[in-house]
Amino acid sequence: MCGIVGLFIKDRKLEPDLGAMLVTMLEVMSDRGPDSAGFAVYGEGRPDRLKLSLRAPAGTDFDALAAALRAAVGNDIGHVVRDTHVIIDIPAGTEAAVRAALAAGHPGIAVVGAGTRMEIFKEVGLPGDVARRFALSTMTGSHGIGHTRMATESAVTTNGAHPFSTGPDQCLVHNGSLSNHNAVRRVLIREGLRFETQNDSEVAAGFLTHRLAKGEALGDALTSTLDTLDGFFTFVVGTESGFGVLRDPIACKPAVMAETESYVAFGSEYRALADLPGIANARVFEPEPATVYFWERAA
Amino acid sequence: MTLPLMEHTIDLGSASVRELNAALHKVGPDVNQRLWRVLNPGGRHSVAAGVDAALTIEIDGHVGYYCAGMNKLAKVIVNGNAGVGVAENMMSGIVHVKGDASQAAGATAQGGLLIVDGNASARCGISMKGVDIVVKGGIGHMSAFMAQSGSLTVLGDAGEALGDSIYEARLFVRGSVASLGADCIEKELRDEHKAMLFARLKAAGLNGAVDVSDFKRYGSARQLYHFHVDNAGAY
Numbered sequence: 001m002c003g004i005v006g007l008f009i010k011d012r013k014l015e016p017d018l019g020a021m022l023v024t025m026l027e028v029m030s031d032r033g034p035d036s037a038g039f040a041v042y043g044e045g046r047p048d049r050l051k052l053s054l055r056a057p058a059g060t061d062f063d064a065l066a067a068a069l070r071a072a073v074g075n076d077i078g079h080v081v082r083d084t085h086v087i088i089d090i091p092a093g094t095e096a097a098v099r100a101a102l103a104a105g106h107p108g109i110a111v112v113g114a115g116t117r118m119e120i121f122k123e124v125g126l127p128g129d130v131a132r133r134f135a136l137s138t139m140t141g142s143h144g145i146g147h148t149r150m151a152t153e154s155a156v157t158t159n160g161a162h163p164f165s166t167g168p169d170q171c172l173v174h175n176g177s178l179s180n181h182n183a184v185r186r187v188l189i190r191e192g193l194r195f196e197t198q199n200d201s202e203v204a205a206g207f208l209t210h211r212l213a214k215g216e217a218l219g220d221a222l223t224s225t226l227d228t229l230d231g232f233f234t235f236v237v238g239t240e241s242g243f244g245v246l247r248d249p250i251a252c253k254p255a256v257m258a259e260t261e262s263y264v265a266f267g268s269e270y271r272a273l274a275d276l277p278g279i280a281n282a283r284v285f286e287p288e289p290a291t292v293y294f295w296e297r298a299a
Numbered sequence: 300m301t302l303p304l305m306e307h308t309i310d311l312g313s314a315s316v317r318e319l320n321a322a323l324h325k326v327g328p329d330v331n332q333r334l335w336r337v338l339n340p341g342g343r344h345s346v347a348a349g350v351d352a353a354l355t356i357e358i359d360g361h362v363g364y365y366c367a368g369m370n371k372l373a374k375v376i377v378n379g380n381a382g383v384g385v386a387e388n389m390m391s392g393i394v395h396v397k398g399d400a401s402q403a404a405g406a407t408a409q410g411g412l413l414i415v416d417g418n419a420s421a422r423c424g425i426s427m428k429g430v431d432i433v434v435k436g437g438i439g440h441m442s443a444f445m446a447q448s449g450s451l452t453v454l455g456d457a458g459e460a461l462g463d464s465i466y467e468a469r470l471f472v473r474g475s476v477a478s479l480g481a482d483c484i485e486k487e488l489r490d491e492h493k494a495m496l497f498a499r500l501k502a503a504g505l506n507g508a509v510d511v512s513d514f515k516r517y518g519s520a521r522q523l524y525h526f527h528v529d530n531a532g533a534y
Contacts, residue, residue: 286399
C-alpha cells in the first residue's frame, strides 16, 4: 500500500514551517504504511559545500566519526547529529575522499544521500515516531518528500525505507510495485550504476539518475519511465530546485494534489493534506495518469 | 403523518466516523431527525456508508474513500471532492458530489442516482448494475468497464477504453471519447433515448440546460456474450 507525501513551498514565508507541515502529512499516512518511514528535506545550501546524509548503527560515537574524517580529509568538516543519522557538511571537492575514508574505516555506516541542499532521514518504525526521532518539525526548507512504508517487494529494514537517492540532490518516493525491476537493474548496472538494495523503488530512482546524467531534463526523464518501467507506480521526486509527480498509465495507485498561492502539496489521500494551512481554498485535483507534473523554484 | 424535518449535526473533528455511521444506522422511521449535517470530514473514509433510511445527509468538505457506499434511500450531498469508490454498490437514493470524484465512482452500484458536478476520474461506473450516473465534467479511462445495467451520462469528455467489455448499460457522452473499449460501439440516438436522457438530466438538476441532441450514445455490440474463438483476442 504505502503512503507518499510531498510539499513544495512557493511563498518563502512558509519555509520555516516545511518540517512541521510534513510531520502532519506523514503521521496521517501511518495506516497506509506503518513499518518504516523516511523523508528528504531541501534546506539551505552553499554551492561550495556538500551535505552527506549518513546512517549509523545505534551507539555510534558521531563526534569520534567526525574527528576521524577531519583527520583523514581536512578540518573543514561540520556535522549535525539527528538520532541515528548525521549530516556531514564538507567542501564540495572532497566527496570522494570522505566516501573513501568512510568505506575504509567505518564499514557499518551507510551514505543515504548527498547533495548541496538535500538531507535524508529514514528508519524502521511508526511514521510519527520516526519524524519525532529526527525532529522533523524543526526542519526548514523549500521542499520535501516523505514516505510511509508497507513492505511488499523487499524486507522491512531501514535499507528498504524511502526516499531513495541515487544521484546528487535527487530522491524519489514510490507507491506501488514494479514488475521488471530486476531486468532494469541489470541494464543500469551494466551502465555503471550501483545499487545498495534489492528494492524496486531504488531501481526507479536509479533509472531517473541515469537519464539525468545523460543530459535529459527531469520532465523528459520522468516521461521515459513510462516506456521502461512496468508495474504500478506513483512517484514523487525531488531535485535541488524542483518537485515532480508521475503516475503510471493505469493510475492504479491513488494520488491527490492541492495547490495554493503558497504551496503545492501531494498526498496518497486527501487526509494527508487536510491539516495544511489554507487548504479550504486550495485547488484540489487528482493528477492525470501518465502525465508529468513538475514545479521549480527560482534560483 | 409527515414528520417535521429536524436537523442533527455531527462534527467529525470530535466524533469518529464509526460513531457517525452507527448513529445513522440506528435511525428508524419514527425518528424525526431527517436532516443530518456532517462537519469537518477531513478526507476520512467511509463517511455515511451503509445508510438504509430516507435521510438527507449533507457533508461539509472533502471525503475519502467509499463515501455513501451501499447507500439505500438516503440523499447524500458532499460539499467537496470525494475519494475512491464514492457511492460504491449504492442500491437507491441520491449521492451528489459538488466537487470532483476520484476513481471507481459508482462502482457496482445497483440503483439510485449519482451526480458529480466536477470530473470523475478513471473507472467511473465500473461494473455498474443499474445506477444512473451523471457527470457534469469529464471521466477518466476504463469507465463503464463491464457495465451491466443503468446509465452513464457525461457532459464533458471520456477517457480511453470507454465501456470495455460492456454488457447492457447505456452510455451518453456529449464531449469527445478518447477510445472505445472492446465490444463498445456508438449507437443511434433515437427519440426514446433522448427522452431517457432528458429525464436523467432533469433528475440531475439540468432541466433544459443541456440539449440532448448534443450527446452520442454508446453501448454493447453484444459480440462477447458467448465465447467465440475468433474473438479470443478481444477478451
